[in-house]
Amino acid sequence: MTPVACAECGTEVLCEKFSAAHTQVQWTDRAASVCPRIAARVAAGELSARVRSCPALRAGIEAAVREGRLEVPADV
Numbered sequence: 001m002t003p004v005a006c007a008e009c010g011t012e013v014l015c016e017k018f019s020a021a022h023t024q025v026q027w028t029d030r031a032a033s034v035c036p037r038i039a040a041r042v043a044a045g046e047l048s049a050r051v052r053s054c055p056a057l058r059a060g061i062e063a064a065v066r067e068g069r070l071e072v073p074a075d076v
């Protein structure tokens, strides 16, 4: 797992690429409470376990892939 930080809120999560299209993102409980985007949705009544998207974090993960910090296994 490779740590990737959200450029917007600084939340750090662990990521692993299984293929170009499949990324596993492992949030920590702390990440769920730190990211303002997730906190806002939880405050609106959504379960934190279901809120798994932070656009800024996603962009950070894509940047990590482009820069080679997050390794993508070749498709078999």
Ligand SMILES: [Zn+2]
Pocket (backbone or CB within 6 Å): 006, 008, 009, 010, 011, 035, 036, 037, 054, 056, 057
């Ligand atoms: Zn974020």
